[in-house]
Amino acid sequence: MSKELMQWVELNRAALTSNIKQFRSLIGDKINLLAVVKANAYGHGILEISKMALKAGVGWLGVHSLDEGLLLRQEGIDCPLLVLGYVPSQELERAVTHGLRLTVYNLDTIHFLAQICRRLKKEALLHLKVETGTNRQGILEEDVLAFTQEIRKHPYLVVEGLSSHFANIEDTTDHTYSRLQLKRFKRIIKKVEENNTEIPIKHMACTAATILFPDTYFDMVRVGIGMYGLWPSKETYLSSILEKQKPILLKPVLSWKTRIAQIKKIPQGSFIGYGCTYRTTRETVLGVLPVGYYDGYSRNLSNYSYVLIKGHRAPLRGRVCMDFIMVDITDIPGVDLEDEVILLGQEGEEVISADYLADLASTINYDIVTRINNLIPRVII
Ligand SMILES: Cc1ncc(COP(=O)(O)O)c(C=O)c1O
Structure with missing residues (x-):
C-alpha cells in the first residue's frame, strides 16, 4: 500500500462478490x-x-x-x-x-x-x-x-x-x-x-x-x-x-490498517497513556500508532485488544486516545518506522475480527465497522 497513507480501509471485492453470490443462491433469481x-x-x-x-x-x-x-x-x-x-x-x-x-x-x-x-x-x-x-x-x-x-x-x-x-x-x-x-x-x-x-x-x-x-x-x-x-x-x-442448514460461507470484506508513527524503548515501571492505566513490567519497546477513537477505534478496547504486526500480536498498552494508540512490540523482531499494522483483518494465521473486537468492547460487529470514520481512505483490492 502507498507509503503516503498512514491509515486506510481495504475493501476486498472478491469477498463482497462471493457474499452476494451466497445470498443470490439462497433466494434464487426471481x-x-x-x-x-x-x-x-x-x-x-x-x-x-x-x-x-x-x-x-x-x-x-x-x-x-x-x-x-x-x-x-x-x-x-x-x-x-x-x-x-x-x-x-x-x-x-x-x-x-x-x-x-x-x-x-x-x-x-x-x-x-x-x-x-x-x-x-x-x-x-x-x-x-x-x-x-x-x-x-x-x-x-x-x-x-x-x-x-x-x-x-x-x-x-x-x-x-x-x-x-x-x-x-x-x-x-x-x-x-x-x-x-x-x-x-x-x-x-x-x-x-x-x-x-x-x-x-x-x-x-x-x-x-x-x-x-x-x-x-x-x-x-x-x-x-x-x-x-x-x-x-x-x-x-x-x-x-x-435449522439443519449448512451455514453459508461469508467472507469479511473490510480490513483496517495503519502504520507505525514512532518506536521507542521505555524503562520498566513506565506509565503509558492518559490516566496512567498501564505500567510496564519490563523494559518495553513501544509502537505509537496514529489511530484513536476519533477514527472509530473504540475507547472500550483500551488495554484489551491487540493489533497485528508482521503476523504477530502486539497488545494495546494504556488507553485509546483521540488520535493515538500505543502497542507493545518488544517481542516482535525487526519492526521499523512506518511498517504496516493491522487493526482489523487477517495476517497469516492471525485474525482480528469485527466479532472479536465487538466482544472486547461489549458491543456488536455492526457497531465496530459502522463507526470507522468515513474520512479514512477506502482502497479496493
Ligand atoms: C429496515 C432495515 N432493513 C434491513 C436491515 C439490514 O439488517 P442486517 O444488516 O441485519 O441484514 C436493516 C439494518 O439495520 C434495517 O434497518
Missing part, C-alpha cells in the same frame, strides 16, 4: 436483492460498496437518509434506491425529483407528497412500513387501511411496496417472536390486498431472516451485515445449524 448501504455502507464506504454490489448482481440499494440517496444519484447510480429512514417534509420534493423510493408511515408525509407530486406532475413510489412488533417506524395495523385509502385519493402516489422489520431475530435461537411478527405481516398484507390495493413488492427479511427462513422472502430481501461478510450474531450461526 426475488429482488436489496443491499443495505446505509451508514456509509456499515462503515465500509457507501460509494465503493454500492458500485461493486451493483456489478455483483444486486438490483436495489437501501439508504437511511435523503443525503445518502442523493450522493448515490450524483455519482450516476440509477438503480432503484429505497430510503429506509425519515425524509423531512421540506426535503420530500428533492427525493421525488431524484426518483428515490420512500418509506412512509405518517399521514402528514402523504399529504405533503400529494401536493408536491401534483405540482410536479411526477409519481412518487411509496413503501408503506407497517408495525408488526418492533415498535420503531411503522403504521399501526388498525390504521393501515385508512392509510392506503388516503393514498388512493392521489393519482401520483403509487404504493410500490409494503415492508416491516424483525425485532428479535438476531439475538436468540428462539424465533417465536419473529414468527409472530411474520404472521402479523401476512395478516396486514391480506387486509390491504382485499381492500383493493395491490402491493408489487412486499419485503421483511434482513440478513438473519434471509439465512434462516425462506418464508420471509416475499418479493425482496434487504441484506446488510451478511453482504459485508459478517454474521448477524453467534445465535444466527447456531440457529442456522439448528
Whole structure:
C-alpha cells in the first residue's frame, strides 16, 4: 500500500462478490436483492460498496437518509434506491425529483407528497412500513387501511411496496417472536390486498431472516451485515445449524490498517497513556500508532485488544486516545518506522475480527465497522 497513507480501509471485492453470490443462491433469481448501504455502507464506504454490489448482481440499494440517496444519484447510480429512514417534509420534493423510493408511515408525509407530486406532475413510489412488533417506524395495523385509502385519493402516489422489520431475530435461537411478527405481516398484507390495493413488492427479511427462513422472502430481501461478510450474531450461526442448514460461507470484506508513527524503548515501571492505566513490567519497546477513537477505534478496547504486526500480536498498552494508540512490540523482531499494522483483518494465521473486537468492547460487529470514520481512505483490492 502507498507509503503516503498512514491509515486506510481495504475493501476486498472478491469477498463482497462471493457474499452476494451466497445470498443470490439462497433466494434464487426471481426475488429482488436489496443491499443495505446505509451508514456509509456499515462503515465500509457507501460509494465503493454500492458500485461493486451493483456489478455483483444486486438490483436495489437501501439508504437511511435523503443525503445518502442523493450522493448515490450524483455519482450516476440509477438503480432503484429505497430510503429506509425519515425524509423531512421540506426535503420530500428533492427525493421525488431524484426518483428515490420512500418509506412512509405518517399521514402528514402523504399529504405533503400529494401536493408536491401534483405540482410536479411526477409519481412518487411509496413503501408503506407497517408495525408488526418492533415498535420503531411503522403504521399501526388498525390504521393501515385508512392509510392506503388516503393514498388512493392521489393519482401520483403509487404504493410500490409494503415492508416491516424483525425485532428479535438476531439475538436468540428462539424465533417465536419473529414468527409472530411474520404472521402479523401476512395478516396486514391480506387486509390491504382485499381492500383493493395491490402491493408489487412486499419485503421483511434482513440478513438473519434471509439465512434462516425462506418464508420471509416475499418479493425482496434487504441484506446488510451478511453482504459485508459478517454474521448477524453467534445465535444466527447456531440457529442456522439448528435449522439443519449448512451455514453459508461469508467472507469479511473490510480490513483496517495503519502504520507505525514512532518506536521507542521505555524503562520498566513506565506509565503509558492518559490516566496512567498501564505500567510496564519490563523494559518495553513501544509502537505509537496514529489511530484513536476519533477514527472509530473504540475507547472500550483500551488495554484489551491487540493489533497485528508482521503476523504477530502486539497488545494495546494504556488507553485509546483521540488520535493515538500505543502497542507493545518488544517481542516482535525487526519492526521499523512506518511498517504496516493491522487493526482489523487477517495476517497469516492471525485474525482480528469485527466479532472479536465487538466482544472486547461489549458491543456488536455492526457497531465496530459502522463507526470507522468515513474520512479514512477506502482502497479496493
Ligand atoms: C429496515 C432495515 N432493513 C434491513 C436491515 C439490514 O439488517 P442486517 O444488516 O441485519 O441484514 C436493516 C439494518 O439495520 C434495517 O434497518
